[in-house]
Amino acid sequence: MTPNDEFPHTSPDPIADPQGYQRHLLELLGDDDPAAVQTATPREWHTMIDVAGAKVHLAPAEGEWSVFGCLAHAVDAEIVMSARYRWILAHDEPPLLGYDQDLWVQRLHADPDAEPSADLLAALAALRRTNLALWRRSTERERARVGVHDERGPESFDLSFRMIAGHDRFHLRQARETLEALAAG
Numbered sequence: 001m002t003p004n005d006e007f008p009h010t011s012p013d014p015i016a017d018p019q020g021y022q023r024h025l026l027e028l029l030g031d032d033d034p035a036a037v038q039t040a041t042p043r044e045w046h047t048m049i050d051v052a053g054a055k056v057h058l059a060p061a062e063g064e065w066s067v068f069g070c071l072a073h074a075v076d077a078e079i080v081m082s083a084r085y086r087w088i089l090a091h092d093e094p095p096l097l098g099y100d101q102d103l104w105v106q107r108l109h110a111d112p113d114a115e116p117s118a119d120l121l122a123a124l125a126a127l128r129r130t131n132l133a134l135w136r137r138s139t140e141r142e143r144a145r146v147g148v149h150d151e152r153g154p155e156s157f158d159l160s161f162r163m164i165a166g167h168d169r170f171h172l173r174q175a176r177e178t179l180e181a182l183a184a185g
Helices: 018-029 034-055 067-090 101-108 117-137 157-184
Strands: 146-149 153-156
């Protein structure tokens, strides 16, 4: 059984319990190679969108994300991490701003007709390829460089890179559970 199969269905609140949230994402990764997990993620999202089919925009309950919402958040997170990685590598202990993931999904991805899933999938794949290339060419010294997250404190490039792999697992699982809830009625 992989960490992806056995993790809790919810995560600690990233604002109320920032260290718990960080630990949670790292636990989801476990000892797995974060680059391997992240390499597989765009393909897994393609499969998830195909499986969701006509249910891609249906949420299981008020205030919960649809499969599309989960994917939109994954893309938003990759955009944010793309910037954070570069700030960490280029600047000395830069501030890393947090963001309200629900607001981003609600306000940036509200009209499903204006933003096809295929566009999000393409954006995720391109960003991920670029970030994986940055990771692969980075040195151990570069991976140890830190930024200072406004909620969680110092985070290195290495830590950030590992956290996003756990984040991938969490939201793919959330999307699967969304489909299960919709199927159960």
